[in-house]
Amino acid sequence: MPKRSPSDFIYECGQLKKNPRSGWLSIGIKDCESIAEHSWRTAVIGMLLAKLEKADESKVIRLCLLHDLHEARIGDLNYISARYVKKDSARAARGITEGLFCAKEVESLMREFFAQKTKEAVVAKDADLLDMIAQAREYVDAGNKYAQEWIPDAKRKLRTKSAKKLAEELASTSSNAFWMKMPPP
Numbered sequence: 461m462p463k464r465s466p467s468d469f470i471y472e473c474g475q476l477k478k479n480p481r482s483g484w485l486s487i488g489i490k491d492c493e494s495i496a497e498h499s500w501r502t503a504v505i506g507m508l509l510a511k512l513e514k515a516d517e518s519k520v521i522r523l524c525l526l527h528d529l530h531e532a533r534i535g536d537l538n539y540i541s542a543r544y545v546k547k548d549s550a551r552a553a554r555g556i557t558e559g560l561f562c563a564k565e566v567e568s569l570m571r572e573f574f575a576q577k578t579k580e581a582v583v584a585k586d587a588d589l590l591d592m593i594a595q596a597r598e599y600v601d602a603g604n605k606y607a608q609e610w611i612p613d614a615k616r617k618l619r620t621k622s623a624k625k626l627a628e629e630l631a632s633t634s635s636n637a638f639w640m641k642m643p644p645p
Contacts, residue, residue, distance in 0.1 A: 464559035472556055475532040483538040487606040489599055495531050498591055499524065505594075506587035512622035515583045523573045523584035526566060529553055549574065586623035589614045593627050598635040
């Protein structure tokens with residue numbers, strides 16, 4: 461197997477910055493977040509949740525950063541499209557990492573995330589859903605009424621106590637409220 465250069469891997473990961481989250485496009489959001497933007501905030505949320513749930517913070521962050529890596533090759537399929545298109549996420553992930561010096565670690569993390577059998581994977585999935593709730597609330601606050609419909613489904617899928625509590629707060633708080641809470645300079 462030929463070695464894959466880290467630079468090729470980095471550039472391919474950069475495709476995530478160019479690929480939109482397709483579900484948001486389906487409800488009329490024209491300038492929606494990219495997969496990379498979603499993964500970044502998911503990792504930040506994962507860091508917080510890992511602390512709250514006493515999970516391995518480093519592992520949760522890595523799981524969050526890599527959970528959509530396969531979408532660099534196959535794109536983000538919205539919920540309806542995914543029901544009709546056979547998507548081989550594991551094969552896409554192997555293709556991206558094949559020959560890379562840390563391929564086994566990256567593939568192992570992605571398998572762990574999709575299997576949802578470890579505490580860290582569950583926390584990472586909850587972070588993924590919480591980012592979607594936060595993003596939906598931001599789109600609602602910007603005037604897209606359809607984004608509100610996505611929040612209850614995401615809340616139902618949460619598994620950790622901390623995530624369920626945070627979801628209630630995110631869903632009921634204006635995405636702009638933090639501006640008004642800033643202390644004076």
